[in-house]
Amino acid sequence: MENNNNNNNNNNNNKNEISRRNFFKIAGTTAVGTTAAIYGCKPDNKSSMTGGSADEVPTDKMTYRINPNTGDKVSLLGYGCMRWPLRQKADGNGEEIDQDAVNELVDYAIAHGVNYFDTSPVYVRGWSETATGIALKRHPRDKFFIATKMSNFSDPSRQASIDMYNNSFKVLQVDYCDYYLMHNIGPGEGIATFRKRFIDNGILDFLIEERKAGRIRNLGWSFHGDVKVFDYVLAMDVKWDFCQIQLNYQDWQHANSVKNVRVKNVNAEYLYGELVKHKVPAVVMEPLLGGRLARIPSQALSLMREVRPESSAAQWAFRYAGTPENVLTSLSGMVYIEHLQENIRTHAPLVPLNEQEYKTLDKVTEILIDSDYIQCTECQYCMPCPYGLDIPGTFGHYNRCVSAGKILKNANDENYKKARREFLIGYDRSVPKLRQANHCTNCNKCEPKCPQRVEIANEMQRVDLYAERLKQNLDF
Amino acid sequence: MLKNFRLIAAALFFLLTTLLFLDFTGVIHQWFGWLAKIQLIPALLATNVIMITAIVILTLFFGRIYCSVICPLGVLQDGVSHLAGRIKGKKNRFRFVPAKSWLRYGILVLFFIAFVAEVSVFVSVLDPYAAYGRVASNFFSPLYRQGNNLLAFFAEKIDSYSFYSTEVWIKGWITFGVAVITLFTVGFLAWYNGRTYCNTICPVGAFLGFLSRFALLKLTVNREKCTECRRCERNCKASCINVSTMNIDHSRCVGCFNCTKACQSDAIQYTFPKAADKNQNTDKNIPVTIKNNLNSLSRRGIIFLLVTLFFTKTLKAQQKLQGDGGLATIEDKKIPNRKTPIVPPGALGVKNMKTHCTACQLCVSACPNNVLRPSEKLATLMQPEMSFERGYCRLECTECSQVCPAGAIKPITRAEKTAISIGSPVFIKEKCIVNIDKIQCNVCERHCPTGAITRVDSEPNNKNNTLKIPVVNKELCIGCGACEHLCPARPFSAIYIEGNLRHHSS
Numbered sequence: 001m002e003n004n005n006n007n008n009n010n011n012n013n014n015k016n017e018i019s020r021r022n023f024f025k026i027a028g029t030t031a032v033g034t035t036a037a038i039y040g041c042k043p044d045n046k047s048s049m050t051g052g053s054a055d056e057v058p059t060d061k062m063t064y065r066i067n068p069n070t071g072d073k074v075s076l077l078g079y080g081c082m083r084w085p086l087r088q089k090a091d092g093n094g095e096e097i098d099q100d101a102v103n104e105l106v107d108y109a110i111a112h113g114v115n116y117f118d119t120s121p122v123y124v125r126g127w128s129e130t131a132t133g134i135a136l137k138r139h140p141r142d143k144f145f146i147a148t149k150m151s152n153f154s155d156p157s158r159q160a161s162i163d164m165y166n167n168s169f170k171v172l173q174v175d176y177c178d179y180y181l182m183h184n185i186g187p188g189e190g191i192a193t194f195r196k197r198f199i200d201n202g203i204l205d206f207l208i209e210e211r212k213a214g215r216i217r218n219l220g221w222s223f224h225g226d227v228k229v230f231d232y233v234l235a236m237d238v239k240w241d242f243c244q245i246q247l248n249y250q251d252w253q254h255a256n257s258v259k260n261v262r263v264k265n266v267n268a269e270y271l272y273g274e275l276v277k278h279k280v281p282a283v284v285m286e287p288l289l290g291g292r293l294a295r296i297p298s299q300a301l302s303l304m305r306e307v308r309p310e311s312s313a314a315q316w317a318f319r320y321a322g323t324p325e326n327v328l329t330s331l332s333g334m335v336y337i338e339h340l341q342e343n344i345r346t347h348a349p350l351v352p353l354n355e356q357e358y359k360t361l362d363k364v365t366e367i368l369i370d371s372d373y374i375q376c377t378e379c380q381y382c383m384p385c386p387y388g389l390d391i392p393g394t395f396g397h398y399n400r401c402v403s404a405g406k407i408l409k410n411a412n413d414e415n416y417k418k419a420r421r422e423f424l425i426g427y428d429r430s431v432p433k434l435r436q437a438n439h440c441t442n443c444n445k446c447e448p449k450c451p452q453r454v455e456i457a458n459e460m461q462r463v464d465l466y467a468e469r470l471k472q473n474l475d476f
Numbered sequence: 477m478l479k480n481f482r483l484i485a486a487a488l489f490f491l492l493t494t495l496l497f498l499d500f501t502g503v504i505h506q507w508f509g510w511l512a513k514i515q516l517i518p519a520l521l522a523t524n525v526i527m528i529t530a531i532v533i534l535t536l537f538f539g540r541i542y543c544s545v546i547c548p549l550g551v552l553q554d555g556v557s558h559l560a561g562r563i564k565g566k567k568n569r570f571r572f573v574p575a576k577s578w579l580r581y582g583i584l585v586l587f588f589i590a591f592v593a594e595v596s597v598f599v600s601v602l603d604p605y606a607a608y609g610r611v612a613s614n615f616f617s618p619l620y621r622q623g624n625n626l627l628a629f630f631a632e633k634i635d636s637y638s639f640y641s642t643e644v645w646i647k648g649w650i651t652f653g654v655a656v657i658t659l660f661t662v663g664f665l666a667w668y669n670g671r672t673y674c675n676t677i678c679p680v681g682a683f684l685g686f687l688s689r690f691a692l693l694k695l696t697v698n699r700e701k702c703t704e705c706r707r708c709e710r711n712c713k714a715s716c717i718n719v720s721t722m723n724i725d726h727s728r729c730v731g732c733f734n735c736t737k738a739c740q741s742d743a744i745q746y747t748f749p750k751a752a753d754k755n756q757n758t759d760k761n762i763p764v765t766i767k768n769n770l771n772s773l774s775r776r777g778i779i780f781l782l783v784t785l786f787f788t789k790t791l792k793a794q795q796k797l798q799g800d801g802g803l804a805t806i807e808d809k810k811i812p813n814r815k816t817p818i819v820p821p822g823a824l825g826v827k828n829m830k831t832h833c834t835a836c837q838l839c840v841s842a843c844p845n846n847v848l849r850p851s852e853k854l855a856t857l858m859q860p861e862m863s864f865e866r867g868y869c870r871l872e873c874t875e876c877s878q879v880c881p882a883g884a885i886k887p888i889t890r891a892e893k894t895a896i897s898i899g900s901p902v903f904i905k906e907k908c909i910v911n912i913d914k915i916q917c918n919v920c921e922r923h924c925p926t927g928a929i930t931r932v933d934s935e936p937n938n939k940n941n942t943l944k945i946p947v948v949n950k951e952l953c954i955g956c957g958a959c960e961h962l963c964p965a966r967p968f969s970a971i972y973i974e975g976n977l978r979h980h981s982s
Contacts, residue, residue: 095802126799380801386913387964388806425640429632433867434806438923441964443915449800461922472872 057341061348062113065328069241076322077347078116078329081132082123085335097131106135112344116329120149133172147179158201180216186225224451227266244283245271249320249361257369261453276326284330287321290377295403300367307360315346323352372402374459375452382446390435397430398463411475420470437464479733490551497612497841498620505879512881515605516680521832522883539688543730549604553666560667568710572718580682587679597857600835604678607658609836614655618644648850651858670713675728685727694749701743708735809865810967816975818862821896822877822885825978832884833859839876864957897982899955899973901948907970910945920946920959928952954982
């Protein structure tokens with residue numbers, strides 16, 4: 001993501017008196033801004049941020065939305081705790097959460113007005129709640145809202161679910177939970193799966209009791225997939241305090257236009273409309289589609305740049321997600337402080353989109369829909385693959401190459417040699433050979449876990465076929 | 477003058493020949509692949525009459541120039557010897573030693589018998605080119621690749637695609653051991669006594685030495701000019717100049733011209749012996765430096781190599797948790813017990829490989845798919861064979877067939893390769909994950925380039941079981957190993973390739 005544009009502005013605004021140091025500072029940030037705009041098939045979109053910008057991130061301008069049920073003043077930028085930074089263990093034996101980095105990020109977020117933290121017992125291989133708990137414990141309890149979930153996918157039995165519930169409180173080190181969600185409703189067998197997870201085992205009743213007891217302040221659910229389940233749950237005779245939906249400009253009207261997904265996602269326009277009707281505040285997830293909307297193809301980016309030369313694609317996406325009034329908060333899983341800084345700037349305060357900007361995003365969406373993207377947000381729900389493949393890594397590499405305009409349409413492309421080399425070398429860099437798409441067994445164990453309903457096995461084969469064509473120098 | 481010329485030529489040949497073993501992109505081979513083909517033993521094995529004749533004529537004209545310039549093991553020894561002189565700070569450190577003719581000709585005879593009787597181990601251990609090849613591919617190549625990987629690491633940091641990293645692994649421990657022993661023996665002898673190895677053990681040296689007795693151009697001593705200062709004798713790394721008798725043993729002289737340069741009274745001439753004094757004499761030599769420091773790498777290199785190997789242990793995944801994310805551990809594949817070794821397309825079959833290969837490891841170094849490795853069986857020791865734990869024999873690649881200097885792997889085209897069957901598949905039902913994990917899997921079928929694998933109902937009579945298992949058509953299989961490599965069953969694949977004794981068209 002690019003974080004530097006505001007930065008440039010700030011620098012440019014007070015350049016009445018250009019000292020030599022300032023000159024370099026401006027020159028430096030401009031250069032970084034320019035390079036950051038050129039995406040490649042990079043394994044990661046680590047962007048660099050320079051020059052004293054930390055001071056320029058406002059601490060007191062965050063946009064807040066009021067939760068009509070509790071009066072909570074929730075920051076419009078919410079912290080998704082699904083992608084905490086990892087580091088190698090000291091003994092070299094595997095990875096662990098980089099707790100120091102997490103603490104740093106959380107401190108920074110709270111200091112700049114972010115107060116909503118969304119986690120789950122299954123995030124980051126099951127380590128997220130603990131790490132989030134440790135970081136938040138260092139702050140007064142009334143400075144933050146915590147959201148966690150009932151993620152009883154693998155074992156929906158009553159006992160296991162209640163154990164999971166109690167454990168969340170333990171590792172988060174809290175005695176009440178501000179926002180509690182039934183996690184990821186909709187996938188699997190639709191309503192049947194929902195009933196199995198929450199009705200037949202009495203867990204929903206249990207949660208309602210807990211709300212009465214004050215241990216849950218707001219009860220809601222997060223939704224992906226089958227719209228019948230959405231309608232069914234929303235119509236239940238339960239007072240829902242909030243609901244978490246996927247909302248971004250691609251999913252607003254085109255959730256069902258994307259290719260290569262098994263069940264089409266539901267248009268956010270519908271979901272949001274229903275929530276407004278039922279007076280349920282919306283929490284937005286995937287405002288960036290796992291970062292994909294921050295790395296859009298260059299022709300789409302230039303459409304944006306024509307309207308707002310200094311705005312990044314990520315900023316547009318957040319402004320889109322945050323503009324509707326019924327949105328309580330937009331969640332973003334920020335791994336790098338630079339992302340956090342940029343997102344705080346976007347939300348402090350959030351400038352709503354105007355008509356012209358909406359029109360621009362329509363055009364951008366058209367480009368996205370026509371692109372060759374795999375609809376993966378790299379959420380890791382499909383992982384670990386039992387045969388050791390790195391599914392999000394593989395798709396991530398492919399999508400980055402799509403964004404960079406480096407997927408070849410045919411072998412006669414003038415960029416063939418260069419794009420071939422970059423794709424293949426970049427592939428090996430992003431994903432170890434044994435974890436690449438050609439090892440996919442097609443077993444389909446992953447597909448039911450995918451909230452985006454990507455036809456994972458087919459898409460893996462698509463990537464494999466593409467890589468094979470390049471490796472064999474085939475005509476296509 | 478002559479010496480400088482020799483130095484430059486030797487350095488060039490040595491460097492480029494070494495590069496053949498280092499380069500893994502195939503570019504060097506395109507231009508300098510011929511360098512391996514002008515080596516005597518590979519030429520003999522390939523029955524490359526033109527090249528053999530050329531070497532014989534070269535020797536009959538100029539003496540053992542081959543040993544000084546073309547043979548990489550010889551140049552390696554010169555390098556070591558020079559380094560020894562530098563470190564010991566001694567000039568004039570050689571002296572005349574009588575020839576151990578019984579030993580070298582004895583070995584030559586044994587070598588000849590082994591050659592005819594196809595005792596390939598004996599041949600390949602003694603072939604100086606192959607011996608150097610093993611040293612280069614076991615020591616220099618991993619270092620080179622590690623260096624490349626370092627560059628690739630930095631390239632990645634700056635989003636450059638100029639370098640890509642490559643796997644570094646010891647392909648066969650026996651071959652590695654033989655290379656260590658070779659390097660140690662040759663290095664030791666060179667360190668203390670210059671070209672001893674070439675004049676006592678090397679069969680090529682013995683053969684060419686025999687020829688060079690009759691060479692037209694020879695180094696001769698002009699008795700009138702000679703002051704018997706013995707510089708030449710003390711600088712002859714072949715220890716073949718005897719000033720006391722004014723004799724030069726031409727069968728041992730490798731034509732390095734150290735003596736001509738050493739002689740201060742211009743008493744040694746490279747000339748037609750008849751024109752000079754009938755008696756063979758010599759003067760003095762002052763050895764000059766051999767500007768070849770390449771080999772100084774080796775000791776430090778080995779330590780570095782071992783350290784880097786230790787750290788490059790392939791990445792292993794971790795954890796088993798109820799949460800999302802993370803990577804499942806992938807167990808290493810093990811080599812199945814193949815009854816017949818698989819040899820690459822172009823090799824025609826196991827026998828042709830055995831009788832022609834000199835085990836120089838050039839193909840092993842060149843294989844970009846990590847398929848070729850030296851055999852560990854006695855009969856074919858160190859000769860290449862294929863296995864598919866790290867990759868498979870990709871259809872678009874004919875690298876090994878292009879580089880082989882000995883005719884063990886004949887050149888083939890991509891088109892020809894698709895029609896050569898080097899092995900046939902064996903399917904082990906009990907290991908197939910469809911049967912073990914009760915899931916569907918089509919990896920082998922999907923990747924078979926010839927459609928030799930199809931899938932059928934695993935239980936045709938059980939309507940509830942829709943799972944399919946592979947069946948193989950041996951007629952269509954070319955033995956590329958895609959199925960074996962990609963098969964998710966670990967450590968042993970459920971489908972593996974058994975070599976064909978003689979390759980046939982599919």
